[in-house]
Amino acid sequence: xxxxxxxxxxxxxxxxxxxxxxxxxxxxxxxxxxxxxxxxxxxxxxxxxxxxxxxxxxxxxxxxxxxxxxxxxxxxxxxxxxxxxxxxxxxxxxxxxxxxxxxxxxxxxxxxxxxxxxxxxxxxxxxxxxxxxxxxxx
Numbered sequence: 001x002x003x004x005x006x007x008x009x010x011x012x013x014x015x016x017x018x019x020x021x022x023x024x025x026x027x028x029x030x031x032x033x034x035x036x037x038x039x040x041x042x043x044x045x046x047x048x049x050x051x052x053x054x055x056x057x058x059x060x061x062x063x064x065x066x067x068x069x070x071x072x073x074x075x076x077x078x079x080x081x082x083x084x085x086x087x088x089x090x091x092x093x094x095x096x097x098x099x100x101x102x103x104x105x106x107x108x109x110x111x112x113x114x115x116x117x118x119x120x121x122x123x124x125x126x127x128x129x130x131x132x133x134x135x136x137x138x
Contacts, residue, residue, distance in 0.1 A: 036076035044069020
């Protein structure tokens with residue numbers, strides 16, 4: 001069981017872990033021990049996540065989101081299977097934490113009167129410079 005916050009906990013049946021052999025340095029250990037972890041979280045079927053959080057989680061997950069609605073996190077950073085499991089669960093928790101935060105709605109604003117006047121004055125000055133340039137060439 002993975003505890004996200006006071007309201008949300010992820011049950012064991014929602015997550016499946018599979019282990020494969022890692023690539024990279026490690027000598028014979030790499031060839032013998034399955035240390036890489038693939039954590040699969042069935043996010044779409046999860047009863048603990050609200051729909052809005054699931055939508056934000058899908059957007060944050062990007063290519064890690066499958067067609068079946070699962071979130072797949074693959075970790076092979078360390079030579080320890082236990083540590084890779086911890087890292088995968090931490091990443092899942094971080095992603096869910098980010099998805100819990102609703103983005104602020106943008107309020108459209110209008111430019112101030114002073115900024116409009118400054119912009120128009122700058123355009124006039126620039127136009128005058130260009131007009132004078134043309135007169136000098138003749």
